[in-house]
Amino acid sequence: MSINKEIEGTHLIKRVALIIYLKSVSDQYKLRRYGDIVYFSKKMKYCMLYVNRREAKEMQRQIASLDFVTYVEISAEDEVNLNSEHIEKQITEMAKAAEEKLQLEQEKNEDQMQ
Incomplete structure (x- = not known):
């Protein structure tokens, strides 16, 4: 069961992870204004950023348009x-x-x- 399903009916905000692939390792710090960075891989040049579920699609579009970002995808954690x-x-x-x-x-x- 997903944590988001467990918090339904509570006052807690549902969140989702965006997986963001970067062109350069040092660019991860520029993403802090969009959400909470919970993981970063120097070797693979990607980070996981948690954002509010309602704003995820819009954040995905905004972040994908940044010049230092290669690709952005929404985590499929609810499908597990x-x-x-x-x-x-x-x-x-x-x-x-x-x-x-x-x-x-x-x-x-x-x-x-x-």
Whole structure:
């Protein structure tokens, strides 16, 4: 479940992350006036900026028009299914795949020993 779904009906403001790809590492500081920078990657030259959900589309357009910005996208965090049953199913599928891989490797090693 998304945090935004949990705060529905409260007085808290819903927020969303903008992922902003930059031309230069030092340009991240120019984005502080648009929202809260929560993460920055020097290596990948991008930052995550939290803004109010209502203003996200407009902020995306404004920031994309800046000359030091390469690309801006809105985070897809609401599309991530954090339901415990879904996560449990994924873990089970991954464990089953890992067991099958180990079993194949063991059979391969046994065949090579013979």
